[in-house]
Amino acid sequence: xxxxxxxxxxxxxxxxxxxxxxxxxxxxxxxxxxxxxxxxxxxxxxxxxxxxxxxxxxxxxxxxxxxxxxxxxxxxxxxxxxxxxxxxxxxxxxxxxxxxxxxxxxxxxxxxxxxxxxxxxxxxxxxxxxxxxxxxxxxxxxxxxxxxxxxxxxxxxxxxxxxxxxxxxxxxxxxxxxxxxxxxxxxxxxxxxxxxxxxxxxxxxxxxxxxxxxxxxxxxxxxxxxxxxxxxxxxxxxxxxxxxxxxxxxxxxxxxxxxxxxxxxxxxxxxxxxxxxxxxxxxxxxxxxxxxxxxxx
Numbered sequence: 001x002x003x004x005x006x007x008x009x010x011x012x013x014x015x016x017x018x019x020x021x022x023x024x025x026x027x028x029x030x031x032x033x034x035x036x037x038x039x040x041x042x043x044x045x046x047x048x049x050x051x052x053x054x055x056x057x058x059x060x061x062x063x064x065x066x067x068x069x070x071x072x073x074x075x076x077x078x079x080x081x082x083x084x085x086x087x088x089x090x091x092x093x094x095x096x097x098x099x100x101x102x103x104x105x106x107x108x109x110x111x112x113x114x115x116x117x118x119x120x121x122x123x124x125x126x127x128x129x130x131x132x133x134x135x136x137x138x139x140x141x142x143x144x145x146x147x148x149x150x151x152x153x154x155x156x157x158x159x160x161x162x163x164x165x166x167x168x169x170x171x172x173x174x175x176x177x178x179x180x181x182x183x184x185x186x187x188x189x190x191x192x193x194x195x196x197x198x199x200x201x202x203x204x205x206x207x208x209x210x211x212x213x214x215x216x217x218x219x220x221x222x223x224x225x226x227x228x229x230x231x232x233x234x235x236x237x238x239x240x241x242x243x244x245x246x247x248x249x250x251x252x253x254x255x256x257x258x259x260x261x262x263x264x265x266x267x268x269x270x271x272x273x274x275x276x277x278x279x280x281x282x283x284x285x286x287x288x289x290x291x292x293x294x295x296x297x
Contacts, residue, residue, distance in 0.1 A: 025138040028103065028123040037144050038098035044084055044113070045103030048122050049074055050280025051136050052101075054152055055145055061095035063106075067239060067272045070282055085109075092116050124279030126210075128194040129160065132279040152281050159288040160198055166295035167199035171228030174204040174260075177214055178250065179235040180243035184214030185221070191278065195231055199291055204228070223254040229295075230260040231267050238271035267294035 023036040042061035043049045046068060049059055053074060062078035079095045082088030084105040092100070093116050100113050103123040113119050122138070124131040133153045140149020175186045175195055186192040187208030196203060204227035208215045222230070234246035246268060255261050269290055273283035 023141050023144075025120075025141050026134055027138065028107070028121045028125070032120055034099065034118055034120070034142075036142060038142070040096060040098045041101060042079075042081060042092060042095055042097035042099070042117070043101040044081070044087060044106035044109065045101055045122060046071070046084075046277040047124055047132075047280035047283065048101045048103050048135070048139075050277045050282050051132075051139055051152075052143075054281040055136075055139055055143055055148055057139070057143055059101075061092060061097060067276045068283070069272070071277075087113050089113070089116060126189055126191060126193055128191070128279050129156075129197060129284070132156070132281070132284050135279070136281055156281070156284060156288070159285055159292070163198045163288045163292045163295070164200050166292045167201050170199075170201060170295055171259075172204040173199070173201040173229035173231050174222060174225060174227040175231045175233075176217070176222070176250070177233040177235055178244075178246040180241070181249055183217045183219070183222075183249065185217045186214045190214070192231075192233070192274070195291070198288060199295060201229060219250075219252040219254040222250075223257060226258050227260050228263075229265045229267065230255075230258070231269065231291075233269055233274050234271045235275055238275035264297070265294075267291065 021036050022033050024031050024033045041052065041057060041059045043052065043059040044063055046066055049062055049071060052059060053071060058074055059078055061081045062074055063084050064080045064082065066075045079091060081092045081095060087109050089112065092113060097117045100117050100119040102110055102113060102119060102121055107121055107123050110119055110121055122135050124135060133156060136149050136152050140146045175192050177184045185205060185208055187203050187205060188196065189210040191212065205225045232246050236243045237245065260266055269287055273286050277283035
């Protein structure tokens with residue numbers, strides 16, 4: 001009888017899934033220890049979804065709009081759980097996540113969504129390249145895929161080297177965002193400062209204020225600073241708004257007189273990867289390839 005009972009207990013034990021081991025990962029708010037390989041991840045950060053997707057982990061729940069075409073499969077399959085700024089807690093709870101990932105625009109919602117499940121903040125800051133690689137490494141640890149994560153980081157480093165080589169000695173750049181007819185510029189310390197770091201290009205307009213919305217500028221400003229390169233983001237296109245495209249907004253006699261325009265040295269970066277998914281693996285590698293190609297012309 002005792003032997004039978006032991007056999008039954010052993011059979012039950014073998015049938016039960018093993019408890020996930022705990023892992024410690026780096027987040028935007030310090031190190032966090034949590035169970036490895038969560039089966040159901042909900043994510044409110046597009047850069048996080050991007051990098052998780054690159055590692056083969058598709059979140060079961062995501063914001064209503066992702067805007068990035070290479071994440072269309074996630075958008076189609078994931079439960080909709082509100083927006084980056086306004087989470088739908090009822091829908092989030094219905095998705096039964098084991099882990100919730102927030103970051104960037106959704107970081108302020110940590111207290112609210114933490115009521116549903118364990119939440120980590122994976123915000124990517126101004127030091128975008130270093131943070132992007134750190135987040136990928138953390139996801140690799142979390143998902144028990146360290147080798148795959150290391151391969152993605154190595155790929156980023158390889159593309160960074162190519163971009164740096166393409167930009168070496170190529171002069172000064174102005175990073176301009178168009179928003180319909182409006183223009184703004186970004187410099188050192190801003191959300192797009194990593195472009196200077198990656199390319200080695202100098203700032204055509206040093207001393208710009210660090211502001212999430214950039215510094216409001218005019219066509220005269222661009223002409224005055226006369227950059228060798230114009231690196232352009234079309235915000236309207238990034239979020240699907242109607243209005244004049246970036247090229248139309250920039251098409252002005254003052255801009256046409258700059259060294260960049262006359263030499264055809266205007267690089268229009270993919271809007272949604274840059275503006276929406278900045279710091280995600282596919283976003284970063286796509287943009288590095290575009291910079292390398294543009295600087296190599």
